[in-house]
Each structure stands twice: as C-alpha cells, then as structure tokens.
Amino acid sequence: MNYVAVVHKDADSDFGVSFPDFPGCITAGQTLDEAKQMAVEALTGHIDAMLDTGAALPDASTLDEVMRDPDFSDGVAFLVSIRLPEKQSA
Numbered sequence: 879m880n881y882v883a884v885v886h887k888d889a890d891s892d893f894g895v896s897f898p899d900f901p902g903c904i905t906a907g908q909t910l911d912e913a914k915q916m917a918v919e920a921l922t923g924h925i926d927a928m929l930d931t932g933a934a935l936p937d938a939s940t941l942d943e944v945m946r947d948p949d950f951s952d953g954v955a956f957l958v959s960i961r962l963p964e965k966q967s968a
Contacts, residue, residue: 884953
C-alpha cells in the first residue's frame, strides 16, 4: 500500500513530514534522507497501532488530491510504501 507523505521545511528547522491520510502522524529529520526514513518508521508504527486497536485504515489519497489541498500545497509530496499484514482467517 502506498500513502502520501508531505515534507515541509521552515527556516532554521528540520524537515517535517506529515501524512494527510493519518492526521496526527508526524515525524522529522535533519536531512531529506533521514526524513524519508523516519516517515516509513512513523507510518508503520501508526498503522500497527491502528490495527492493534481494530481501527480501519483509510483509503490512500492520490498525489493529485493531496497537492490540491491548500494545507499541503506548499510541501513536497512523496509516496511511502507500507506492507500491510495479511488478513488472518478465523
């Protein structure tokens, strides 16, 4: 599954990463490479926590949908690939 992450950078700050499909899931890195690595870790942990509580995962937004949103249009979007666990049969 691919989810959109958006990188924001303000002067004198690290690269911040947020996930439009997962409000509250954020991370940061001192470099773009570190921010990307941290994004994978943050999203994986967030999804694991959601699945542990039985919460439904949102459908993935497209890059076009995210970049049309004024809250994210000033950032740089990239995709984070997450391997979702296989559904277990009862």
